[in-house]
Amino acid sequence: MHRLTNQVRPYAWGARTAIPDLLGTDADGTPQAELWLGAHHGAPSSARSDDGSVHPLPHLISDAPHRVLGHEVTERFGARLPFLLKYLAAEQPLSLQVHPDAERARQGFAAEEHRGIPVGAPHRNYRDPHHKPELLLALEPFEALCGFREPEAARYDLRDLTCELARDLRADLADADTHRALRSALTRLLTLSEDRRERLLSDFVAEWSACDRRGPHGRIVPDLAERYPGDPGAVASLLLNRITLWPGQALFLPAGNLHAYLQGTAIEVMASSDNVLRAGLTGKHVDAAELLEVVDFSVLPIPYARPEFLDGRREYRPGAPEFALHEIGPGRITAHLPGAGPCVVLVLDGQVDLVAEVGEGMTLSRGESVFVPADSGSVKVEGRGHVVATTVGVASNVVVGAVAGTPAGSSAASAGAAADPGAGSSAGATAGTAGSAPVATAGASAGATAGFGAGATARASAHAAPASAHRSHG
Secondary structure: OEEEEOEEEOOOOEEOOHHHHHHOOOOOOOOEOEEEEEOOOOOOOEEEOOOOOEEEHHHHHHHOHHHHHOHHHHHHHOOOOOEEEEEEEEOOOOOEEEOOOHHHHHHHHHHHHHOOOOOOOOOOOOOOOOOOOEEEEEOOOEEEEEEEOOHHHHHHHOOOOOOHHHHHHHHHHOOOOHHHHHHHHHHHHHOOOHHHHHHHHHHHHHHHHHOOOOOOOOOHHHHHHHHOOOOOHHHHHHHEEEEEEOOOOEEEEOOOOOEEEEEEEEEEEEEOOOOOEEEEOOOOOOOHHHHHHHOOOOEOOOOEEEOEEEOOEEEEOOOOOOOEEEEEEEEEEEEEEOOOOOEEEEEEEEEEEEEEOOOOOEEEEOOOEEEEOHHHOOEEEEEEEEEEEEEOOOOOOOEEOOEOOEOOOOOOOOOOOOOOOOOOOOOOOEOOOOOOOOOOEOOOOHHHHHOHHHHHHHHHHHHHOHHHHHHHHO
């Protein structure tokens, strides 16, 4: 096993203290958005060997891929670690974005290579030939936009507005075909002409703010418009589900799901890829035509991910072949991590001992991490703490929520017991009525009605009693 030194990504939307608190370092007042654990070329971890030498993790892998990754993983993915684990700390919203499926990623990458567009060019869409499914596990109340809600719900929220853009969007959303209605509305927003965009968006935001809208979307338009003036993503947020994940709840974001993380701290694991197509809430390149071809305009339940309980851990296998996420604790723990391939382990709290089938064991404390090569075999984790680990995925066995507003389960369910569909979110479901009234917005918290900034209060409460927040994990 190899202790890791990991890089922090200082994106502007990052929190100031969450990652320093995890690592036990002094905050310097600058944003620290993501801690990357893996071999991604953008910020690879460094691995310390038994002899004290330190090597970039990609070099460790390329020097002996079959030993480090295992024969089966190497056959599937080549000499590369197919996943990336992140500790994500968002103080401000990330861009409104979507990820391509595997085939679209391969085709898009090949086409841009053929056209000679440099991989690092700002207007490049596909920086590698891989897809980028993601799984996010909330560590505190985490606020997000995720997938499309019913067009009628968005149309109802626009009912009293008289500005030109609101009238046009109501007409788009009135189409009985939900796919066509949502595509028309999003296309309109992303293709506003340069000479009219500022006026149309300004009129919309002003009128929306004057109406004092309540509910999950009430404050989000002016909040986002203030942060991103003239960005149509602020209005596009009305088309999406506004949700709050509670500690222990997880989302799986497959290809085509339009989403934006707004605020909170979470563990994120994804296929190791840079392929992101942005729709707004960003100063980066937006290719509206390409994005509209990638977005899935289906109205689907919130894709909550439910874990299985195995060998003392909660295991998320959402069907992405590149990764699985394992959560252990918090509290007194004894668990075993699978040993069929490479594994990255991060201790979120406490102190634990790791004992591998092959080689020496080690003790890890809060903020410390380790890379376990395939030839170390399975790993026993014991002690008192809270641990996450990522391994390579296998066949899908996750259950995704079937009813909007009702997670099929979360790690807030006790081990071995069925999850209470309403647990942790009964206060958050926004009731809806039939006809022209708004449809229920899944997972929205009471705090969401005041805008995503309200999450700070919920976070303070969650941190005040971390044990109780996770006690039902088992």
